[in-house]
Amino acid sequence: MIELKDIERYFQTGSLKTYVLRYVTAKILEGEFVSIMGPSGAGKSTLLNIIGMLEEPTAGEYWFLGEGVHKFNERRRAEMYREYIGFVFQAYHLIDDLTVYENLEAPLIYKKVPSAERKSRIADLLDRFNIVAKKDLFPNQLSGGQQQLVGIARALIGRPKLILADEPTGNLQSQQAEEIMSIFQQLNKEEGVTIIQVTHSEENAGYGNRILNLKDGKIDA
Amino acid sequence: MITNYFKLALRNLAKHRLFSAINIFGLSLSMSVCLLILMLLQEAYRYDNFxxxxxxxxxxxxxxxxxxxxxxxxxxxxxxxxxxxxxxxxxxxxxxxFMRSFNSEASCSGKILPVQGLLTEPSFFQMFGFQLLEGNAATALKEPFSIVLTQKLADKFFPRESALGKTMELRGIGAFQVTGILADFPGKTHFEFEALGSASSIPAMEASGTLSKLSDDWTDxxxxxxxxxxxxxxxxxxxxxxxxxxxxxxxxxxxxxxxxxxxxxxLQPLEKITPGPILSNSMGRALPAMLLWFLTALGAIIMLSACFNYTNLTLSRALSRAKEIGVRKVIGASRQQVIGQLLTEGVLTSLIALGGGWLLMKLVQPGFNSLSFAAFTDLSVKADAMTALWFLGFAVVIGIIAGLLPALTMSRVSPTAVLRKLESIKLFKRVGLRKVLLVSQFTVSLVFIILVTVIARQIGFVMSLDYGFNTSRILNIKLQGVDPEKLIPAFAALPGVENISAASHNMGTFEDSSDDVRCSPNAEPEAVRDYSVDRHFADNMGLTFIAGENFPENPPHGKESFLIVNERFVEKYNLGTPAEAIGKRILIGDSTSVILRGVIKDFLYKPANYALEPLMLRNDPDYWRLLNIKLAAGNPASTIAALQGVWSELVPEREMVSEFYEETIEENYANLNDILIIISFFGFLGIVIAAMGLLGMATYTVETRTKEIGVRKVMGASILDLVLLLSRSFLWLLGIAAVLAIPIGWFLGTQMLNIFAHRIELGLGVILPGILLLLLVAVLTIGTQTLRGALGNPVTALRDD
Structure with missing residues (x-):
C-alpha cells in the first residue's frame, strides 16, 4: 500500500543541511497496524506527515497504492483525503463551530455523499462509539476522551483504507487511552483498516503488529 | 451543501457580533441608496419599449x-x-x-383649458405603438383640422360623453374636429403630448398666418x-x-x-432616446443618462466602500480561521469547496444587509422624491417581482465582491496549518492590501467632504451675490396674454403697490433671449442678450443711468425706436465713451433700426454661471410677458390678496400666476442644491461606513495585541504611550488619505466651480475644515478602542497563559 524509497527531509540554511529524515525506506502493506516510535526529535511526526501528504519529502519517492505521490497536485491530494486517508490528531482538531453531528457530517459533505446515507452512516458511528447523546453538543462541551472519540469517528466516517494517528492518546488519561487503542485494534482486526500511529508508549505500540523505530531520522532496524 | 454552508455562515455571523454588525450595517446603508439607483435605472430603461x-x-x-x-x-x-x-x-x-407649434388654449363645451399638442402625420399610428380607443387609426390624422386627444384630456372637456366628432376651438390656431381618442399609453414614453393635430392642417395654418412658414424652411x-x-x-x-x-x-x-x-x-435609435444624452429642444421629461451614470458612480463608490469593510475585517480574522480551514482540508475539502463556504458567508451577510437596505431605502425614498429633479422627471419608484429579483441578484453579486478576496486568500491555507501553532502560520494576511483599502475609503470620504464644502460655500456665495438690480419686495405676475394696459392702472391704484413695470422675462434666471446686432450696416451681426421692458423698468429694478436717459412714453405696438444698453455693450462695440454712444443708430435683427438712448451701469443680469456680457434693454410691448410689482414694505399677503382680487375681476377665465423675484432666482440653483444634497448624503454614508470599518479594525488590533499591551504595561508604559503605539499605524494611513484627497478634491472642486463665472476662491480655508472634521471623527474612533485596550488590567491579559 505504501512504499517509501530513500525519503529525505532536510532544511537548508546556507550550505548547512539539517536532516530530519534520511534514507527512509519502508513498505507498509494493507491491513498492517504500524507504530512509529523513537525519541523526541527523531522525525516521527515528519514521517507521518509525509505519509499523510501534509508535507513533501525533500528527496526520495513515495508510492501510495501504486501512484507516485510526488506527482500529486492539491486537487488530487484532497481526493486522497476524501477517499483513502483519515487523520486522528493529538489535539483532536474538531471544528469548534460545528456540533458533534456536523463534525462527522463534514467529510461526507465534501465527499458528496447523499443526505440519507450521511444520516445512517453518522447514526452507526455515534452508536458504535456510544456518543449518541452527545451529537448536538459542541466540542468544547466534551471531555478530551470524548473529543478524541469524535475525532476517530470523523476519521472513520469516510471509510478510509488508512488511518494516520499522531499520538492519538497523548492528551488523554490512561483509561481513555486504553479505550481508544482497543478501538484501533478492533478496527484493524475486524475491518482490515491499515493504521499507522506515532507514539511514545510501548504499551500503545503493543496494540499494533509492527514497530518502525526512528532514530536521528533513520530507521533503526 | 449550500444549506450547510448557510448554517455555518449564520453561526459565524452570530459568533462575531461586532464584525457582523459593522458589516451588515455598512452594507445596508450603502444598499439603501444602491437599491434606489437600481430602481431608477430600471425605470429609466422602461421608456419606449412598446x-x-x-x-x-x-x-x-x-x-x-x-x-x-x-x-x-x-x-x-x-x-x-x-x-x-x-x-x-x-x-x-x-x-x-411632429411639429411643435401646437400648444394653445382650447375652448370647448364652455371650458377653457391649456392644451399641449403636436402636429403629426397619419403614419404616426403605423410607426409607434400608441392605440386608439375610439376612432379609426387609418383616417384619424388624415384630414386637415383633425385632432386626436388623450383620454385624460378628452375626459376633462367631456367628462360624461364621447368626445368623438366634437369641435374644439384652439386659440390662435383654429377649429379642430375630434377624430380619435387615444387609449392609455401602453408604457412609458418620451413623447409628451395631450393632443395630436393633423399635419395636413399645416398649409392652411401657414396661409392664414397662425403658423409661421416652416414647411419648406430648411434653416429652422x-x-x-x-x-x-x-x-x-x-x-x-x-x-x-x-x-x-x-x-x-x-x-x-x-x-x-x-x-x-x-x-x-x-440618427438616434428610438430606444436610446431615454435615457440618452442631453439634447437641446428634447421632448419629454426623463432623467438624462449623465445624471443616471453620476448617481450610479456615486452608488458604486459607496457600495465598494462597504464591501471593503467586509474584506478588511474578514481578512484581519484570517489567522484565527486558518486552523479551521486546515482541518477542513485534511478531512477532504477541496479549495473550491472552501472558497464556496467563505463566499457563502459573504453572500449571506449581504442578503441580511439587503433586508436592512430595503428598510433604509424606504426611509430615503421620500427624501429622494423631494429632490427637484425627481419631481421634474415624473419618476415613480415602485416595487414589483422583477425589481425583487434584481435586488436579490444585486445582493448576491455584492456578497461575492465583498467575500472574494478573503475567500481566495484564506482558501490558500495549506492543510498543514493544523499541525502548526497559530503564530507560526505564514499566511499572507494581505496587510498591504488592507491598508490600501482603508486608505481608499478615507480618501473617498475626504473627497466627498471637500466637494460638499465647496458646493455649499458656492451656493451660499451665489445666493448672497449682489446682482446689482432690485429684487426685494418684487412680485412677478405672468401676463398670460392679457394686455398689460388693462391690468397696470387697476394694480397701480391698490394702496400696497409702489411701482409697476413690464418685462419680457426674468433677469437673474436661465431664461434667455437674444437678437443679432450690428452697430454699423456692414458689420458682422452678433447675438446680444436682450430684455424687452417698459419705461418704468429701470427705475423699478434700481438700475443707474450713467449716460443718456430712459425710454420716453411707451411706443405703439411693433414700433420700437430706442435702445438702452449696458457699459459692456459700449466697450465691446467700440462706441466710445457712454456719452458719445448716445444717439448712435443700432440695427437689430434684419429690419429694426433703433437709436441708443441710454447707457446703464453694468450689473449681473444672468445667474452666477455667466460672465458679464453686453445687454440690450428694448422697448417693444409685443414681447411683454410679465409685470414686476413693487410692494410696499409691510404686509405683502394683503397686497397679494388685493392683486388677486383685481386679477380675477379683470381676467375671470384664468388663475393669477405670481412669484416673488427672490424665489425665482433661488430656483435657478435648485439643481445645484440637488447635487449638494446628493453629495452630502453620499458623503455622510461614506464617512459612517469608513468610520465603522476603522472601528472594527481598531477593535481587532487591540484584541490581538492584548497580551503585548499587558506586558508593556507591566514594564511601565504609560496609557498615552500605549494609545499612541496602537493608533500610530492608523494615523499614518489617515495622513496618507488626506494627502491623496486634497489634490483630488481640489481638482474636482475646481471643475465644479468652473461652471460659474462668479465663484468662490478655492483655498485651504475651504478644504481644511472638512478634513479636520473627518480626522477628528477617525481619531475618536481609534481612540475609544485603543484607550480601552490601554486601560485594561494587565493581569487579566496575562493570566491565560
Whole structure:
C-alpha cells in the first residue's frame, strides 16, 4: 500500500543541511497496524506527515497504492483525503463551530455523499462509539476522551483504507487511552483498516503488529 | 451543501457580533441608496419599449456647427428633411414628423383649458405603438383640422360623453374636429403630448398666418421632430451618409442662421432616446443618462466602500480561521469547496444587509422624491417581482465582491496549518492590501467632504451675490396674454403697490433671449442678450443711468425706436465713451433700426454661471410677458390678496400666476442644491461606513495585541504611550488619505466651480475644515478602542497563559 524509497527531509540554511529524515525506506502493506516510535526529535511526526501528504519529502519517492505521490497536485491530494486517508490528531482538531453531528457530517459533505446515507452512516458511528447523546453538543462541551472519540469517528466516517494517528492518546488519561487503542485494534482486526500511529508508549505500540523505530531520522532496524 | 454552508455562515455571523454588525450595517446603508439607483435605472430603461419594430425606428437629430467652432445638438430638424429622405431613398420605409407649434388654449363645451399638442402625420399610428380607443387609426390624422386627444384630456372637456366628432376651438390656431381618442399609453414614453393635430392642417395654418412658414424652411431646425423607420437590413451608416448628401444638396444655396456654419444630421435609435444624452429642444421629461451614470458612480463608490469593510475585517480574522480551514482540508475539502463556504458567508451577510437596505431605502425614498429633479422627471419608484429579483441578484453579486478576496486568500491555507501553532502560520494576511483599502475609503470620504464644502460655500456665495438690480419686495405676475394696459392702472391704484413695470422675462434666471446686432450696416451681426421692458423698468429694478436717459412714453405696438444698453455693450462695440454712444443708430435683427438712448451701469443680469456680457434693454410691448410689482414694505399677503382680487375681476377665465423675484432666482440653483444634497448624503454614508470599518479594525488590533499591551504595561508604559503605539499605524494611513484627497478634491472642486463665472476662491480655508472634521471623527474612533485596550488590567491579559 505504501512504499517509501530513500525519503529525505532536510532544511537548508546556507550550505548547512539539517536532516530530519534520511534514507527512509519502508513498505507498509494493507491491513498492517504500524507504530512509529523513537525519541523526541527523531522525525516521527515528519514521517507521518509525509505519509499523510501534509508535507513533501525533500528527496526520495513515495508510492501510495501504486501512484507516485510526488506527482500529486492539491486537487488530487484532497481526493486522497476524501477517499483513502483519515487523520486522528493529538489535539483532536474538531471544528469548534460545528456540533458533534456536523463534525462527522463534514467529510461526507465534501465527499458528496447523499443526505440519507450521511444520516445512517453518522447514526452507526455515534452508536458504535456510544456518543449518541452527545451529537448536538459542541466540542468544547466534551471531555478530551470524548473529543478524541469524535475525532476517530470523523476519521472513520469516510471509510478510509488508512488511518494516520499522531499520538492519538497523548492528551488523554490512561483509561481513555486504553479505550481508544482497543478501538484501533478492533478496527484493524475486524475491518482490515491499515493504521499507522506515532507514539511514545510501548504499551500503545503493543496494540499494533509492527514497530518502525526512528532514530536521528533513520530507521533503526 | 449550500444549506450547510448557510448554517455555518449564520453561526459565524452570530459568533462575531461586532464584525457582523459593522458589516451588515455598512452594507445596508450603502444598499439603501444602491437599491434606489437600481430602481431608477430600471425605470429609466422602461421608456419606449412598446413600439413595433422599434429597433428599426430612429429619430433624426441635428448637430448645428457654429461659426465659432463649437456645436450644439438638437433633437429637432428642419421640417422638410424626413419627407425628402423618404422620397429619395428606398431603405427609408416610413417616416413621421411632429411639429411643435401646437400648444394653445382650447375652448370647448364652455371650458377653457391649456392644451399641449403636436402636429403629426397619419403614419404616426403605423410607426409607434400608441392605440386608439375610439376612432379609426387609418383616417384619424388624415384630414386637415383633425385632432386626436388623450383620454385624460378628452375626459376633462367631456367628462360624461364621447368626445368623438366634437369641435374644439384652439386659440390662435383654429377649429379642430375630434377624430380619435387615444387609449392609455401602453408604457412609458418620451413623447409628451395631450393632443395630436393633423399635419395636413399645416398649409392652411401657414396661409392664414397662425403658423409661421416652416414647411419648406430648411434653416429652422427647432420646430420639428423627425422619425424614420428603416427597411429590414438597411444600414444605419448608409442612411447617415444619405442624410449628409441631402444636407449638402440643400444647404449649398441657402443662407444659414447667422451663428451657424453647417449642419450635420445623425440618427438616434428610438430606444436610446431615454435615457440618452442631453439634447437641446428634447421632448419629454426623463432623467438624462449623465445624471443616471453620476448617481450610479456615486452608488458604486459607496457600495465598494462597504464591501471593503467586509474584506478588511474578514481578512484581519484570517489567522484565527486558518486552523479551521486546515482541518477542513485534511478531512477532504477541496479549495473550491472552501472558497464556496467563505463566499457563502459573504453572500449571506449581504442578503441580511439587503433586508436592512430595503428598510433604509424606504426611509430615503421620500427624501429622494423631494429632490427637484425627481419631481421634474415624473419618476415613480415602485416595487414589483422583477425589481425583487434584481435586488436579490444585486445582493448576491455584492456578497461575492465583498467575500472574494478573503475567500481566495484564506482558501490558500495549506492543510498543514493544523499541525502548526497559530503564530507560526505564514499566511499572507494581505496587510498591504488592507491598508490600501482603508486608505481608499478615507480618501473617498475626504473627497466627498471637500466637494460638499465647496458646493455649499458656492451656493451660499451665489445666493448672497449682489446682482446689482432690485429684487426685494418684487412680485412677478405672468401676463398670460392679457394686455398689460388693462391690468397696470387697476394694480397701480391698490394702496400696497409702489411701482409697476413690464418685462419680457426674468433677469437673474436661465431664461434667455437674444437678437443679432450690428452697430454699423456692414458689420458682422452678433447675438446680444436682450430684455424687452417698459419705461418704468429701470427705475423699478434700481438700475443707474450713467449716460443718456430712459425710454420716453411707451411706443405703439411693433414700433420700437430706442435702445438702452449696458457699459459692456459700449466697450465691446467700440462706441466710445457712454456719452458719445448716445444717439448712435443700432440695427437689430434684419429690419429694426433703433437709436441708443441710454447707457446703464453694468450689473449681473444672468445667474452666477455667466460672465458679464453686453445687454440690450428694448422697448417693444409685443414681447411683454410679465409685470414686476413693487410692494410696499409691510404686509405683502394683503397686497397679494388685493392683486388677486383685481386679477380675477379683470381676467375671470384664468388663475393669477405670481412669484416673488427672490424665489425665482433661488430656483435657478435648485439643481445645484440637488447635487449638494446628493453629495452630502453620499458623503455622510461614506464617512459612517469608513468610520465603522476603522472601528472594527481598531477593535481587532487591540484584541490581538492584548497580551503585548499587558506586558508593556507591566514594564511601565504609560496609557498615552500605549494609545499612541496602537493608533500610530492608523494615523499614518489617515495622513496618507488626506494627502491623496486634497489634490483630488481640489481638482474636482475646481471643475465644479468652473461652471460659474462668479465663484468662490478655492483655498485651504475651504478644504481644511472638512478634513479636520473627518480626522477628528477617525481619531475618536481609534481612540475609544485603543484607550480601552490601554486601560485594561494587565493581569487579566496575562493570566491565560
Amino acid at each position: 413600439h413595433p419594430d422599434s429597433d428599426r425606428v430612429y429619430r433624426i437629430n441635428t448637430e448645428a456647427i457654429r461659426k465659432n467652432g463649437g456645436s450644439e445638438s438638437y433633437a429637432s430638424t428642419p421640417y422638410p428633411l424626413a419627407s425628402v429622405l423618404k422620397q429619395r431613398y428606398s431603405q427609408v420605409e416610413n417616416s413621421c414628423r 431646425y427647432y420646430q420639428t421632430y423627425s422619425f424614420i423607420k428603416l427597411a429590414k437590413g438597411a444600414s444605419w451608416g448608409q442612411t447617415e451618409s444619405d442624410l449628409a448628401a441631402v444636407s449638402s444638396s440643400m444647404y449649398s444655396k441657402l443662407t444659414l442662421e447667422s451663428r451657424d456654419a453647417d449642419y450635420r444630421f445623425y
